[in-house]
Amino acid sequence: MKKGVLLVNLGSPDSTDVKDVKKYLDEFLMDERVIDVPYLLRAFIVKGIILNTRPKRSAEAYKKIWWEEGSPLIVLSERLQKKVQELTNVPIGLAMRYGNPSIKTGLDELASQGVTEVLLVPLYPQFAMATTETILVLAEKIRKKHFPQMSFTTLPAFYNHRDYVRVLSNSIKNELEDKEWEHILFSYHGVPERHIKKSDITRSHCKIDGQCCKTPSEAHRFCYRHQCYETTRQVAEYLGFEEGTYSTSFQSRLGKDPWLQPYTDQTIEGFAAGGTKKMAIVTPAFVSDCLETLEEIGMEGKEAFIEAGGEEFHVVSCLNDNKEWTEVLSRWINEWAATEVTTS
Numbered sequence: 001m002k003k004g005v006l007l008v009n010l011g012s013p014d015s016t017d018v019k020d021v022k023k024y025l026d027e028f029l030m031d032e033r034v035i036d037v038p039y040l041l042r043a044f045i046v047k048g049i050i051l052n053t054r055p056k057r058s059a060e061a062y063k064k065i066w067w068e069e070g071s072p073l074i075v076l077s078e079r080l081q082k083k084v085q086e087l088t089n090v091p092i093g094l095a096m097r098y099g100n101p102s103i104k105t106g107l108d109e110l111a112s113q114g115v116t117e118v119l120l121v122p123l124y125p126q127f128a129m130a131t132t133e134t135i136l137v138l139a140e141k142i143r144k145k146h147f148p149q150m151s152f153t154t155l156p157a158f159y160n161h162r163d164y165v166r167v168l169s170n171s172i173k174n175e176l177e178d179k180e181w182e183h184i185l186f187s188y189h190g191v192p193e194r195h196i197k198k199s200d201i202t203r204s205h206c207k208i209d210g211q212c213c214k215t216p217s218e219a220h221r222f223c224y225r226h227q228c229y230e231t232t233r234q235v236a237e238y239l240g241f242e243e244g245t246y247s248t249s250f251q252s253r254l255g256k257d258p259w260l261q262p263y264t265d266q267t268i269e270g271f272a273a274g275g276t277k278k279m280a281i282v283t284p285a286f287v288s289d290c291l292e293t294l295e296e297i298g299m300e301g302k303e304a305f306i307e308a309g310g311e312e313f314h315v316v317s318c319l320n321d322n323k324e325w326t327e328v329l330s331r332w333i334n335e336w337a338a339t340e341v342t343t344s
C-alpha cells in the first residue's frame, strides 16, 4: 500500500478568453451543490440567463488579475504543492474541482506512481456544500469508476485547528505590522442561506439568527456560518483584538436569494460612511489569492471604501505558499503518512 496526497482547490478558467470563462462557469454553476435547484430549473438559470452575460463580465475581471504564468489561484496552488512536496516523502498531487487539472487527472498521476491510499485535502478551512462536499462527492464517483483499488481519507475542515489559527494570526500580524487600522474585517465567501439549512444534520438547529451559531450543536460539524464565525473569534482572541475593532461579513453573492449576511460590500461602505478612515481586511475562506480576493476585495472593495470617504484599505494576502502554512500542512500530511490505520 503506497500513500499519496491530493490537494484540491476550486479551479479557474483555462484563460481569460470569454469562451474559456463560459466553459468554466458552465461546469461550476451547473454543479447541484453550487446552484442547488432541480436540474431543469438550474439549466434554465445557468444556460438561459447567467451564461448569456456573466462570462464577458467575469473575463474582464479575470484580465485585471491574471499573471504571465496563468491564473493566480492555480499558480499559487502549484507553488504550495511544490513546497509541501519538498517537506514530505509521499507524492503530492494537485487538482481543481472545476477546470484543469481535473480530479481524474490528479488521481491518474498518483496512480501512475503506485499510490493506492490517498489523503484528500480540500483547500478550504471551513466546510461548505459548495466546496468541500462537492469535491468529496466527485472524487468518490471518480474513484468508484476508475480507481476501485484506491482508498480515500479526508483531511477534516481545519477552521479551528490551533495550528491553522496560529498561522493565520501570524500572517495577519506580520502583514499589518507597519500599517495603521481602526477596524479589521474578516470577509468570507458567502453562500445562500438555504445551503446552511441543507447542511444542518440535526434538521432543526440552524435558524441563521444571531444565536444558533454560538449555541453548541452537532450541526456545526457541517455549518459553514458557524465555522466562519469561529475562525474569526479564535484569531481575534489569539491576536488580542478588542471587541468592536473586528467583525465578520460575507462576499461574492450571486442572484436574488438571501445569502449569508452582513454583505461585505455594504459593510465596507458602511464603515467608510460611518467615519472609519483606516481599514484592514482578511479573507480566511480562501487559502490562495484569486479573483475574489485580488479583484473583488483588492480592487473593487478598496475603490468603494475610498470613494465613500475612507483613506487606507489594507488587504491581507491569503496564506498562499507562506512558509509557516506550508510547514503546518506538511506536518499534518507527514502525521497521516505515519499512521497504519486506513479508511475509505
Ligand SMILES: C=CC1=C(C)c2cc3[nH]c(cc4nc(cc5[nH]c(cc1n2)c(C)c5CCC(=O)O)C(CCC(=O)O)=C4C)c(C)c3C=C
Pocket: 010, 011, 012, 013, 025, 034, 035, 054, 058, 071, 073, 124, 128, 130, 131, 189, 190, 191, 192, 224, 252, 254, 285, 286, 289, 290, 291, 292
Ligand atoms: C451560487 C454561486 C456560488 C457559490 C455558492 C459559491 C461558493 C463558494 N465559492 C468559493 C470560492 C471561490 N469562488 C470563486 C469564484 C466564483 N464563485 C462563484 C459563485 C459561487 N461561489 C462564481 C460565479 C465565481 C466565478 C467568478 C465570477 O464570475 O464571479 C473563486 C475564484 C476562482 C478564481 O479563478 O480565481 C473562489 C476561490 C467558496 C469558498 C465558496 C463557499 C464557501
Ligand SMILES: [Fe+2]
Pocket: 189, 252
Ligand atoms: Fe465562489
Ligand SMILES: [Fe+2]
Pocket: 205, 206, 207, 208, 212, 213, 214, 223, 225, 226
Ligand atoms: Fe448555526
